[in-house]
Amino acid sequence: MSEHVSAFHLDALVLEALPPGERARVQAHLAGCARCSDRLSLRNDAGERFVAEVLPRTAPALLARRRRRARRPVWPLFLVVPALAAAGLLMVARGRKAGVTDGDLTWKGAPPVRAFARRDARTFELSAGTPAAPGDAVRFVVGPTGAPWLLVASVDADGHAQVYFPFGGKRSGAVDPSARLALPDSVILDETPGPERVFVFASREPLDAGPVLRALEALGAGGAEALRKASRAAVPAQTQSSLVIEKVKP
């Protein structure tokens, strides 16, 4: 692959990011290679078009998008992300007390999932022994998923199933398989006490939500204890994992 100058080196040349010796080598090659010269011209044309047309038109919109994005999280993510980094991928708690248990996180490739609750002005992880309460706003952090499609859905002991990501969606949402994802929407817990199991399904192709919800409803129909013990759902995902949130009234 070394007979021509790589795109990276062409960009580095434009950005004046090449060390002197490398710059001289690239320029010498360009002087004698029509193909690479054409590639550089195309790249420069795009760069000039950006400066002349795209930049003036999009810079205000970019700043506005950035402000919106900065306001969007209802969570202090600066609390969540360091917690993830410090704890590694996930906890392997299997307690049956109120709080969260990770039921299915042992098989290879399963995307890790963690839950963080906000109550009043306080944010904390729903780890084993930490119960959730009605009205808590819960946000999930998933991944890396290792697959490009993600569906997150939950079921409670009443057999009520719901899609959390994409929220209320009909099918899986596209994600970056190599990135950790903080789901954009918070879930406000209802008054129903008992367990709610949240499943994370990662797949190479999008999953339809309908069959997934039906599979989860079947799990929930078994009642609270069955839901606490359920290890996985009958869903054709490449990988799946889950956790249980125990809702108790304070």
Place this chain on the structure above:
Amino acid sequence: LSVQAEPDRVVELYRRYGGTIYARCCQLLGDAATAEDATQETFLRVHRHLAAAPSAAEALGWIYRIATNYCFNELRNRRHRPQLRAELPESPAALRLEDQLGDRRLLGAIVRRVAPRVAAAAWLYHVDGMEQAEVARILGVSRRTVINRIREFEQVARDLRAEEHA
């Protein structure tokens, strides 16, 4: 960076690196309008890395990593499915993979069969002309992983050709 306190700094970074991101997105996505939006999305994802990068070369590495992955996710998510039969080259065996990838529909067909990270590795290697070790550095994976991803991509391309000519 504080949004309110340093908008000028953000715009400065956008001005300095936006052209590179835009050129990259144009090349990957194949049309200027889509590339504009992809440029903004990529910049919003990468600008903190750009602000913290000790050199333009390192900043460029972040741009390549994030723009390439973003664009291949976009390509994968496009709703319009390619019509392969009418679009594959008549004699694909005579063309290099690098040249075949200039066919946007063929590229789209391949991207739908592989993960974006696989397509990104193959593009960096076959189209951008980078060494495997450079690809590994840009994507933050091992060289072995890069080799495996390139092989997977090439196999899918071969399968598509075989299906077309069966």
